[in-house]
Amino acid sequence: MTTLRHGDRSQAVRELQRLLNANGAKLDADGAFGDATEAAVRAYQGKVGLVSDGKAGPKTMASLQGLDIRKLLKHSDLLQASARLGVPVAAVYALNEVESMGRGFLDNGKPVILFERHVMYKRLQLAGSQGDDQEQLLHRADQLAKQAPNLVNPKAGGYIGGSAEHQRLAQARQLDEVAALESASWGGFQVMGYHWQRLGYSSVHDFVDAMMRSEADHLEAFVRYIEADANLLKALKAQKWATVAKLYNGPDYQRNLYDVKLERAFERYQDRALVAA
Template sequence: MTTLRHGDRSQAVRILQKNLNDHGAGLVVDGDYGDSTEAAVRAYQLKSGLVADGIAGEKTQASLAGGDCQFLLKNEDLVQAAQILDVPLASVYAVNEVESKGKGFLANGKPVILFERHIMYRQLATPRHEGDNPDELKRHADQLAAANPAIVNPKSGGYAGGTAEHQRLSHARLIDDTAALESASWGAFQIMGFHWHRLGYTSVQALVEDLSAGESQQFAAFVRFIQTDPVLHKALKGRKWAEFAKLYNGPDYQRNLYDIKLQRAYERHAECGCGQAVAA
């Protein structure tokens, strides 16, 4: 399903406009995703409880077709996050738009994950308990890496994508359940499992259970991730997008233009005034 947004012109936009009209939009069906269509999308999203970003992605189009929105991120989640983080709602819209993978769950209902074999190696080689011998742990990790290089490996890679990532995780859990869960990133915002303590969970298993319950829970964890990193939080409050992108996405952020995308998304949401209207 193609994501549709302001500036698009296509037959898919015509279908979107017809579907919006079925919900009372009153649009001219011309296939042009202009200001009026974007406003109608936002209005529908608000009425349906979806994130009111004016972008007709898979979630909005599925909802228009009668799909279930129960486990999807809600606009009220973003409003609450803006209050918690003490930033404009437009900033939260921008971060959600650029940093989210779009969907927090696969078609089979399992959360989106990415299993990191090099983190699995690191976790297995890291002492956890008093009396752990680092040399023995590393030796054991090396043995596991030699026997299962797709699951335990000093080097990153080996990704399979989609549901196959859960198969990789299942194999890793047979080796060490906690290390395996800590070595996967979870949900729409790809929160690494090893952050469980920082985010206030009692265990990585508790984190996984929570983030498997819905996109709202995944977003709440993302908000806590920002909250618990004072430098990242300060960059967001100051709308220093390059610094925020570097901290969150890593040193290669410029290659994917994350800072530019964040700046443009913020300006679009701020200029339309929608954020302020929603917050009120």
């Protein structure tokens, strides 16, 4: 579903306005997404507790259509993250807009994942106990790479996307349960499974269970990730967006303008009254 935002003109905007009016707004259903429609969207989001960004994406539309939104990220979740990290609410809103995928769950209710075959190749080579032989581990990884190159491979790739990524994960779990779960990125913020211990989860299964529960749990993992990196947290508090982007997105962050996007989103949200809802 396309996200509707300020400046859009379409039949879809007219339907949005109709749904907003059915929920107490008093808009002229003209199909033009102007200031009044944006304000009505934000007001509705605030009323039901959703992230109040003034854009009508799949989550807002689902709520307007009466669907279950209990798994979705709430404004209150971002407020709590702001207090915990000691940064402005606008900073957390900016991170959510730029660094999240916009949604943490697929239409079938499963969390968004991306299975990384090159990570699987590396995880298979890690010794699980003192008795493991490094040469044997490497040999097994190489053999599996020949047998199932879409699941185990020194090179990244093989992505299918959507629910098909869960099929790839299920196949990889048959090769090695733990390595497979650690080799996927999970949820709205795409936190890699192998970070589970560093982020304070008791096991990779504990981490995955959390990713199955809600987008609030996805945000929790993201907050733990920031807390675990003193330099990242320091840069975020100082609003040094280039450093934040470099530490979170890697050295190629400028290619996707992550720093510029973060700064612009922060300034935009800072201009709003983001208070407790």
